[in-house]
Amino acid sequence: GAGVSQSPSNKVTEKGKDVELRCDPISGHTALYWYRQSLGQGLEFLIYFQGNSAPDKSGLPSDRFSAERTGGSVSTLTIQRTQQEDSAVYLCASSSLGGAVGETQYFGPGTRLLVL
């Protein structure tokens, strides 16, 4: 596609429910990243995919968070038993190769998650 797309753009859920956030990277990009941005804060790294595998999951805040990527393309970030502190904007980015010096990351518009 022309750019990174994410869905839904907004999600309101009740505490304790599970949510799934989707990311469609730029076609042909092998690297995919998930970040979390709390209100007025910086970009918190969550997970990095190279193809379908995730060599770096170090940023996932708890075992309620998981992510997968299928076919080297679409990725889904799942948050189980959501808590109010999970409320944030979840951003996805992709880059062409991943792991190479000086690669640009292209960001999607984000999913704004609000947990009531």
Next chain:
Amino acid sequence: QQPVQSPQAVILREGEDAVINCSSSKALYSVHWYRQKHGEAPVFLMILLKGGEQKGHDKISASFNEKKQQSSLYLTASQLSYSGTYFCGTEGYSGGYQKVTFGTGTKLQVIP
């Protein structure tokens, strides 16, 4: 480890200049600069590779001092469109790949 940006926030009048600094405690391969407008995704501005490179892009330029592990973003003759949050991303080898770690951001507001 997250790079440190300074200042955290700055307000400029149109036409004024600003400098945003980014420093890291780790050896760096490159520094990335992004700008994020309110409610939008971060947008790439430029990448500087190690070697003391300086780059320019319209009236926005940046330098990278790898010895000091620092980068600075220079905005000259600021325009209203420059308003937003600027993030530096420092790139280093971590966990078997080139990882970019983003700073906490500098909020820039340009007023008429």
